Amino acid sequence: MAASDRFSVLAILPLLFLGQVFPQSIIQISPRNHRVSDEDSIYCDSWRFSVETNDAGFWSTIPKRCKNYVENYVTGDRYRSDSDFVAGDSITFARTVRMNGDGKDAWVFDIDETLLSNLPYYEAHGFGLEIFNESLFDEWVDLAEAPALPASLSLYKELQQLGFKIFLLTGRSEYQRNVTVENLLYSGFDNWERLFLRGPSDEHKPAIVYKSEKRSDLINEGYTIHGSSGDQWSDLMGFAVAHRSFKIPNPMYYIA
Amino acid sequence: MAASDRFSVLAILPLLFLGQVFPQSIIQISPRNHRVSDEDSIYCDSWRFSVETNDAGFWSTIPKRCKNYVENYVTGDRYRSDSDFVAGDSITFARTVRMNGDGKDAWVFDIDETLLSNLPYYEAHGFGLEIFNESLFDEWVDLAEAPALPASLSLYKELQQLGFKIFLLTGRSEYQRNVTVENLLYSGFDNWERLFLRGPSDEHKPAIVYKSEKRSDLINEGYTIHGSSGDQWSDLMGFAVAHRSFKIPNPMYYIA
Numbered sequence: 466m467a468a469s470d471r472f473s474v475l476a477i478l479p480l481l482f483l484g485q486v487f488p489q490s491i492i493q494i495s496p497r498n499h500r501v502s503d504e505d506s507i508y509c510d511s512w513r514f515s516v517e518t519n520d521a522g523f524w525s526t527i528p529k530r531c532k533n534y535v536e537n538y539v540t541g542d543r544y545r546s547d548s549d550f551v552a553g554d555s556i557t558f559a560r561t562v563r564m565n566g567d568g569k570d571a572w573v574f575d576i577d578e579t580l581l582s583n584l585p586y587y588e589a590h591g592f593g594l595e596i597f598n599e600s601l602f603d604e605w606v607d608l609a610e611a612p613a614l615p616a617s618l619s620l621y622k623e624l625q626q627l628g629f630k631i632f633l634l635t636g637r638s639e640y641q642r643n644v645t646v647e648n649l650l651y652s653g654f655d656n657w658e659r660l661f662l663r664g665p666s667d668e669h670k671p672a673i674v675y676k677s678e679k680r681s682d683l684i685n686e687g688y689t690i691h692g693s694s695g696d697q698w699s700d701l702m703g704f705a706v707a708h709r710s711f712k713i714p715n716p717m718y719y720i721a
Numbered sequence: 722m723a724a725s726d727r728f729s730v731l732a733i734l735p736l737l738f739l740g741q742v743f744p745q746s747i748i749q750i751s752p753r754n755h756r757v758s759d760e761d762s763i764y765c766d767s768w769r770f771s772v773e774t775n776d777a778g779f780w781s782t783i784p785k786r787c788k789n790y791v792e793n794y795v796t797g798d799r800y801r802s803d804s805d806f807v808a809g810d811s812i813t814f815a816r817t818v819r820m821n822g823d824g825k826d827a828w829v830f831d832i833d834e835t836l837l838s839n840l841p842y843y844e845a846h847g848f849g850l851e852i853f854n855e856s857l858f859d860e861w862v863d864l865a866e867a868p869a870l871p872a873s874l875s876l877y878k879e880l881q882q883l884g885f886k887i888f889l890l891t892g893r894s895e896y897q898r899n900v901t902v903e904n905l906l907y908s909g910f911d912n913w914e915r916l917f918l919r920g921p922s923d924e925h926k927p928a929i930v931y932k933s934e935k936r937s938d939l940i941n942e943g944y945t946i947h948g949s950s951g952d953q954w955s956d957l958m959g960f961a962v963a964h965r966s967f968k969i970p971n972p973m974y975y976i977a
Contacts, residue, residue, distance in 0.1 A: 551770075710775075
């Protein structure tokens, strides 16, 4: 109880921090408190440094010895704190942007593990220890019940108040548009400018190519992409990149 | 004594890990064991995530509340472990590279906090808490006594054995060429292909521009830049980037 009380309080912190409250966005997942040896703690801290900086490159599952470490991290204080810090970096930058004011000031968000959290799904599938199963994940997506990441929801609302046009750029496919819109609205996201999903011609492109092409289209339409937020480096790198890119933590999976 | 013994052992780990020993490369600095509160530990972990992913953008000094955290980190096990992990990522990639075998297979290294460690200087200047003082730092550089980062020295040697041509690309100036060469040799680095320092026309360029221009020159000479290692994002980003870039930890300072 003490642990989950502490977690409830922490779940509110990012909202206070950015001055807003969206009760539906609180991720309802109980924090793990596994014992992790000093050796595993140092190893898994270094592994997380390596994946979050993209030094690791491609990886398919988390290291077995980091199972408890990753569970503690994503269900506990540190994931929330890291996410809040990135949201703080993002809004600090956004407030310094000289807006064009022509309705073409854009900010691009990824969706999964950036706006919406799939922790309830990954909790049931080893938090990244199991190899990704697309058909099982698509069944979860169809439920349209993914909660918001609180820090990202607060950032999203504040960017809109600052006058940014919000573009959503996801690796999900067009056939998932309706459930994706339903889930976004359920979790408190609204009034985005456009939602990009993979069309038939995008299906076999690496995420980094597909997402760069869509950003390039926006620039060709006259938009200035001031900022971009994503949990994968493939959301942020490639070409037609934003003036500033913000890497949101995700130690559970990697998308090329 | 127990602590410094543990540290000596740890100093050897990366060398065993990469299968080589360079006694002169051991950083002789005693590990701090400051008490850090849980609140500061979580805050400073998140701050370090933010600076190591480049989410923070420009920053001039470490947060005051993270002084003890940063001292513990850079003098202790975690900095060594993170550095070893990145060296492991780098060599794992290097072994998969299909070499041209034409003498044009290149790897680019930054120098300060990448090959050479200035911890003895930063130990005397608050580990990043003081604003950078160029004239004092240049006096330290003139001593040519910076030790090697053990993991980077092992990586450097193994890349040479694999047939990579090594290019050193530093923000130091041409007038520091002799002391820089002296320090590199003193710390065990040799047989590099070329050492780039800032010439008069580079003095006022941002590091990211100066370093991109030099990489571009190499590509125009026919080199393939397979990999690049640096402790600053300005070592790795911009244009003419390497096929894979490796971010080495540095929570003490930021160079744009």
